[in-house]
Amino acid sequence: xxxxxxxxxxxxxxxxxxxxxxxxxxxxxxxxxxxxxxxxxxxxxxxxxxxxxxxxxxxxxxxxxxxxxxxxxxxxxxxxxxxxxxxxxxxxxxxxxxxxxxxxxxxxxxxxxxxxxxxxxxxxxxxxxxxxxxxxxxxxxxxxxxxxxxxxxxxxxxxxxxxxxxxxxxxxxxxxxxxxxxxxxxxxxxxxxxxxxxxxxxxxxxxxxxxxxxxxxxxxxxxxxxxxxxxxxxxxxxxxxxxxxxxxxxxxxxxxxxxxxxxxxxxxxxxxxxxxxxxxxxxxxxxxxxxxxxxxxxxxxxxxxxxxxxxxxxxxxxxxxxxxxxxxxxxxxxxxxxxxxxxxxxxxxxxxxxxxxxxxxxxxxxxxxxxxxxxxxxxxxxxxxxxxxxxxxxxxxxxxxx
Numbered sequence: 001x002x003x004x005x006x007x008x009x010x011x012x013x014x015x016x017x018x019x020x021x022x023x024x025x026x027x028x029x030x031x032x033x034x035x036x037x038x039x040x041x042x043x044x045x046x047x048x049x050x051x052x053x054x055x056x057x058x059x060x061x062x063x064x065x066x067x068x069x070x071x072x073x074x075x076x077x078x079x080x081x082x083x084x085x086x087x088x089x090x091x092x093x094x095x096x097x098x099x100x101x102x103x104x105x106x107x108x109x110x111x112x113x114x115x116x117x118x119x120x121x122x123x124x125x126x127x128x129x130x131x132x133x134x135x136x137x138x139x140x141x142x143x144x145x146x147x148x149x150x151x152x153x154x155x156x157x158x159x160x161x162x163x164x165x166x167x168x169x170x171x172x173x174x175x176x177x178x179x180x181x182x183x184x185x186x187x188x189x190x191x192x193x194x195x196x197x198x199x200x201x202x203x204x205x206x207x208x209x210x211x212x213x214x215x216x217x218x219x220x221x222x223x224x225x226x227x228x229x230x231x232x233x234x235x236x237x238x239x240x241x242x243x244x245x246x247x248x249x250x251x252x253x254x255x256x257x258x259x260x261x262x263x264x265x266x267x268x269x270x271x272x273x274x275x276x277x278x279x280x281x282x283x284x285x286x287x288x289x290x291x292x293x294x295x296x297x298x299x300x301x302x303x304x305x306x307x308x309x310x311x312x313x314x315x316x317x318x319x320x321x322x323x324x325x326x327x328x329x330x331x332x333x334x335x336x337x338x339x340x341x342x343x344x345x346x347x348x349x350x351x352x353x354x355x356x357x358x359x360x361x362x363x364x365x366x367x368x369x370x371x372x373x374x375x376x377x378x379x380x381x382x383x384x385x386x387x388x389x390x391x392x393x394x395x396x397x398x399x400x401x402x
Contacts, residue, residue: 037096037288038069039281040089042082044101046074049214050258051239055100055123058277065278066285078103086111090118096288098122098281101213102182112136119294121284123277124184126361126385128296139280140384141300144191145332146273146307148339150255151195152328153271153312153321154233157253158200160318161232168230174205175226177236177243179213180402183358187379187386188237191339192255193395198344199324205395206231211402216240227252229398244269253316260310270317271325272310279305299384302333340377345392352377357387 041059043052056072063070071092076085082104089097090111098121099108105125112120112135121137122128128138158172167173174196178185193205208226210218219242223234227250235255236243241264247254248265256265256272280300287294300306312322331337342352356367359382371378371387379388391397 036067036069037285038071038092038094039063039096039098039285039288040086040092040094041070041072042076042085042089042097042099042104043072043074044076044078044104045214045239049239050241050256051213052100054258054274055277058281059098061278062281062285066282066289068285076104078107080107082107083111086120087115090115095119096121096284098284100124102184109133109136119284119288121294124385126383126387129383130360134293137284137294137296137298138384139295139298139300140380140386141275141280141306142302142380143273143275143307144187144339144379144386144388145302146275146309147188147191148195148198148332149309149325149328150235150271150273151192151197152199152325153317154192154235154253154255155196155198155200155203156318156321156324157233157270157316158196158203161253162200167232169232172200172203173230173232174203175223175229175231175234176205176207177219177222177226177234177238178207178209179238180211181209181397181400183389184386185209185237186391187388189235190388190390190392190395192235193392194339194344195328197394198328203394206398207395208398209400209402210238212238214239216242219243220246223247224250226398260313262310262313266313266315268316269313270321271312274308274310275300276306276308297384299380302329338376340379340388342372342375342377345394347390347392349393352390352392355390357382357389359383359387 045052047053073085076082086097096119100123102124105122108120108122112133119135123139125138128136161167176189189207196203208222210222219238219240223243223246233253234247236257244254244256244261244265247268253270254268255270258274260272262269284294355372357369357371358365358367359369369382
């Protein structure tokens with residue numbers, strides 16, 4: 001069969017931006033009215049990034065479950081290329097367009113303004129609730145709860161090392177490889193630390209930033225430097241195999257992010273937290289099908305299946321880790337434990353009784369919302385993207401250039 005010129009142009013445009021086209025079967029939840037929804041996904045990197053792979057896997061699963069067609073464009077930078085990709089997806093017939101990286105936001109907003117009949121959704125963004133566009137939406141999840149649970153697993157491992165006399169120093173010490181000094185990263189490493197501290201009270205942590213979401217060499221070097229500086233365990237908020245590989249090579253326990261690394265690191269991988277994006281994608285596809293409104297700011301939780309831990313690697317984890325995690329998870333769901341309970345940490349030696357967070361983001365990042373109440377910091381309740389940027393005692397930032 002001969003391809004039409006229009007179809008050939010569409011296929012070439014997708015290949016040009018390193019995209020992948022796939023159609024999902026309508027047999028599992030597809031609409032019966034003969035009209036399918038097509039959704040376009042814009043990813044900062046490709047399957048080699050654990051962060052983007054997590055989105056890609058969620059996208060494919062959700063489309064298969066709902067019978068939606070989809071186009072995935074990978075390696076789209078946080079620049080004009082994002083707007084161009086969004087416009088291309090609209091031209092291809094997408095009624096929903098989703099982008100996965102913080103720096104995509106301004107270009108997605110511009111696309112939403114230019115294409116008012118298409119719904120645009122964006123992960124980790126901060127502006128949907130202030131832009132007031134009916135077709136632009138932000139989404140995230142309470143991943144700080146997942147990181148807290150992963151921190152509990154880390155703390156259990158540190159206790160095991162302490163009891164066996166295998167600590168490198170006088171107190172348990174963790175190292176953390178972070179991408180940037182953004183609130184999202186600060187919220188993540190603080191919740192991980194507090195989870196560890198809840199079971200290992202004397203733990204301390206060093207953080208080394210790389211200045212990139214995905215740089216395998218820099219992440220491996222950062223993890224190696226932290227190990228050389230005395231870290232007994234490593235975790236990360238960066239998207240490559242750099243840190244887990246450094247841990248496996250050095251025989252240092254590792255808590256990864258966005259998926260299990262047990263196949264590559266069977267001796268050191270303990271557990272990983274991740275956001276499961278499938279529930280959100282199914283939600284927005286369903287809204288597009290029935291014409292219902294999409295939440296301006298959507299926050300997934302453990303209860304919605306949006307925050308998950310991978311299977312624990314019993315070879316590396318401390319005994320009793322799985323049971324302890326289930327105990328803490330139940331307390332989080334019941335509201336009897338809060339990740340940022342202000343009685344569990346101090347700032348410059350003092351308790352945190354009040355804090356004005358930058359929720360309504362402007363160019364000056366002006367604090368605008370009181371977020372401490374009832375004894376805890378209310379993260380991701382006033383918008384979906386994290387805004388916890390408090391620097392608490394016990395965590396040392398080794399560099400702050402990013």
